[in-house]
Amino acid sequence: MxxxxxxxxxxxxxxxxxxxxxxxxxxxxxxxxxxxxxxxxGSVIFEIDEGLNTLTDFRHIRxxxxxxxxxxxxxxxxxxxxxxxxxxxxxGTIIKELESGKIIADMSGDNRRQIILSGGKGGNGNQxxxxxxxxxxxxxxxxxxxxxxxxFLELKVIADVGLVGFPNVGKSTxxxxxxxxRPKIANYHFTxxxxxxxxVDLEGSKGFVIADIPGLIEGASExxxxxxxxxxxxxxxxxxxxxxxxxxxxxxxxxxxIYAINKELEAYNADIAHRPQVIAANKIDAIYAPDEExxxxxxxxxxxxxxxxxxxxxxxxxQGLKELLYYVSELxxxxxxxxxxxxxxxxxxxxxxxxxxxxxVEYDEKKNEYVVEGPRIEKMLGYTNLESERGxxxxxxxxxxxxxxxxxxxxxxxxxxxxxxxxxxxxYYKE
Numbered sequence: 001m002x003x004x005x006x007x008x009x010x011x012x013x014x015x016x017x018x019x020x021x022x023x024x025x026x027x028x029x030x031x032x033x034x035x036x037x038x039x040x041x042g043s044v045i046f047e048i049d050e051g052l053n054t055l056t057d058f059r060h061i062r063x064x065x066x067x068x069x070x071x072x073x074x075x076x077x078x079x080x081x082x083x084x085x086x087x088x089x090x091x092g093t094i095i096k097e098l099e100s101g102k103i104i105a106d107m108s109g110d111n112r113r114q115i116i117l118s119g120g121k122g123g124n125g126n127q128x129x130x131x132x133x134x135x136x137x138x139x140x141x142x143x144x145x146x147x148x149x150x151x152f153l154e155l156k157v158i159a160d161v162g163l164v165g166f167p168n169v170g171k172s173t174x175x176x177x178x179x180x181x182r183p184k185i186a187n188y189h190f191t192x193x194x195x196x197x198x199x200v201d202l203e204g205s206k207g208f209v210i211a212d213i214p215g216l217i218e219g220a221s222e223x224x225x226x227x228x229x230x231x232x233x234x235x236x237x238x239x240x241x242x243x244x245x246x247x248x249x250x251x252x253x254x255x256x257x258i259y260a261i262n263k264e265l266e267a268y269n270a271d272i273a274h275r276p277q278v279i280a281a282n283k284i285d286a287i288y289a290p291d292e293e294x295x296x297x298x299x300x301x302x303x304x305x306x307x308x309x310x311x312x313x314x315x316x317x318x319q320g321l322k323e324l325l326y327y328v329s330e331l332x333x334x335x336x337x338x339x340x341x342x343x344x345x346x347x348x349x350x351x352x353x354x355x356x357x358x359x360x361v362e363y364d365e366k367k368n369e370y371v372v373e374g375p376r377i378e379k380m381l382g383y384t385n386l387e388s389e390r391g392x393x394x395x396x397x398x399x400x401x402x403x404x405x406x407x408x409x410x411x412x413x414x415x416x417x418x419x420x421x422x423x424x425x426x427x428y429y430k431e
Contacts, residue, residue, distance in 0.1 A: 004155040004233070006058035007098060011065045013041025013082035015120030015143025018128075019072035022136065033136060035072055035126040038143040039079035041119030042066030046095060046105065048112045049088035053197070055155055057088075066117075069143060072125045082119055092158045092236070094342055098150035102346035108158055108236075109341045116151075117348055118385070120144030124423065141423040145379060149348060154232065158339070159197060159211035160332055162234035164265070165243035166257050168250065170282045172196070174243060174315040175212045178325060205329045211237065231268045236340040239276045239331050240265075241324070246281035246295050246312065254281070254295060255302055276331055278309050280324055285314040349385050361407040369418040370408055370428070377421055386424075 016038025023034050044066050064087055070079030089095075093107040095116060105114045123141035130137055163171050179198025196212040213234055234240070242261065244254045258279065266273040281296050300310045309327060313320035359374025380398055385391035399405050408419065408428065419426045 004055060006055040006153045007062065008058055008151050008153065009063045009148070010044045010085075010087075010117055010151060011148040012044050012117035012146050013066040013119040014068040014146040015039070015041045015122040016069035016071040016079035016082075017143045018123035018125040018140030019074065019077075019079075020126045020138055020140045021074040023075075033126040033130050034074060034076050035140050036074070036077040036079065037072045037125050037128075038122030039069030039071075039081040040122045041069045041143070041146060042082035042084045043115050043119045044117040045084050045086045045113060045115050046093075046107060047086050047088055048091045048093075048107050050091070052088060052090035054090065055093070055153055058153060066119055066146075068146070069119065069122045071143070072122070072140070076125070076127060079122060081122075084119070089153065090155060092156050094154045094156060096152040096154065097346045097348075098152045100346065101152070103342050103344055104151070104346045104348065105344060106342040109339055111341070117147045117149060120146055129423070142378075144381065147348060156235050157197060157211050157233045158209065159233075159237050160208040161200075161210040161239045161241055161328060162237035163210055163212045163241050163243060164234065164261055166245070166252070166261065169243045169245045169257075170315040171212045171243050174280070174282070174313075174321075175210065177315055177318060178321055179210060200325055200329075202325060202329055205326055206333060208329060208332055210241070231265075234265075234272055235269065237272075237275070238335050238337065239278065239328055240272075241278050241280050241328065243280045243282050244299070245283050246299065247283040248295065249283060254299060258299075258303070276335070278311065278324065278328060278331070279303055281310055281312045282315055284312045284319065285317055349388075349391060359402075359404070361404060361411065363411050364420075367420075369420050369425075370411065370413055372404060372408075372419060372421045381422060381424070 018038050019035035021033070021035045023032055044064060064085055066085040067082035069082045072079045089107055091108050094103060095105045095107065096103055104116060105111065107114070121144045123143040126137045126140045129140075163175065165171055175196055175198050178200050198210055198212075199207060200210055201207045211233060213231075242258060244257050245252065246254050248254060262273055279299060281299050284296065296310070296312045304310055311320055311324040311327065313324055315321070359372065359377050362371050362373075363369075364371050380395065384395045384398075386395060413419070413428050415429050417428045419428050
């Protein structure tokens with residue numbers, strides 16, 4: 001069963017907690033702190049596997065979790081890092097955040113490997129908090145929490161040329177004739193239930209990848225039939241070969257068929273409908289109408305004035321295929337656009353939504369510092385990479401948007417005062 005969509009759950013590893021311990025040796029009765037740091041949690045990494053061409057594996061395994069980092073130990077022993085989990089996907093896979101539908105990554109082109117969820121950073125052991133005034137700190141930093149996401153994976157095949165047309169016009173036959181692909185061929189509608197890819201090799205000219213898109217019917221863009229299930233697979237193509245039954249073997253008008261398919265493409269994505277298109281008028285070996293107007297002439301008179309070249313072919317005998325393929329290769333060589341790569345719209349490091357967990361903002365008179373605590377703050381710190389400029393700005397916005405800065409000012413905070421959040425200290429400066 002071909003699968004080009006899947007829903008999965010991923011979770012990165014939690015950072016190991018820092019350890020609280022003190023040196024205890026025979027002649028050192030009051031040894032200093034020696035609590036080790038926690039190990040980093042494992043990350044969730046997506047990687048392209050050239051041997052895959054569907055998302056079938058994700059029908060059986062839907063949950064992917066990286067390993068947690070180990071907590072620190074005595075004698076400055078650092079906890080072991082959690083192992084990353086690497087998820088293999090076929091080239092062309094779009095990774096989206098399930099709820100919003102926003103794109104996290106497009107696994108195609110130069111993007112062969114990407115960290116989607118970073119593991120939580122291990123917490124510092126108590127040895128890091130020893131100062132001249134606090135020589136025996138009895139606290140350590142907890143490891144950063146894990147991150148989790150529900151993802152929607154969508155495969156959009158990588159092909160230079162898309163082969164479109166009504167069912168039973170000969171697309172599978174053409175593909176099997178000009179490439180190494182071996183699609184199943186039968187004489188009934190929707191025999192092709194998945195896109196087939198094939199490589200066209202041309203002597204003396206650059207070859208290309210062609211995708212046979214399962215037959216469309218009127219209303220496909222609105223969900224009628226099966227064609228709409230596969231329209232996404234022509235989003236990356238640069239040229240369309242529009243195959244039509246010129247002999248009208250099923251009694252349909254080839255001109256009406258062409259307009260009907262183009263209408264569906266326009267309704268689905270106007271950009272696709274306006275890409276370069278070539279008409280392959282198939283089944284010329286079955287044309288027998290001595291007393292009627294030549295159907296090839298009718299198609300040419302209708303579409304060639306609009307800049308759409310028409311090639312009479314027979315996918316069965318091979319007649320006209322050479323001219324068609326060399327023309328398409330030349331057309332591709334004139335298109336300098338880079339392959340379509342979908343831009344990221346969602347960054348898990350900064351865009352994961354934090355719920356309405358409680359928090360407190362208090363002033364500690366003994367330590368002369370302001371303390372901000374609570375599940376919401378702890379979770380936010382775990383999700384945010386404060387070492388990056390973007391992450392730190394995002395965290396500042398979070399404090400402002402949630403009214404935390406207003407509460408600090410209500411308590412009388414002044415510029416230069418210290419704000420502490422779970423082992424992290426910041427100096428307050430008003431923007």
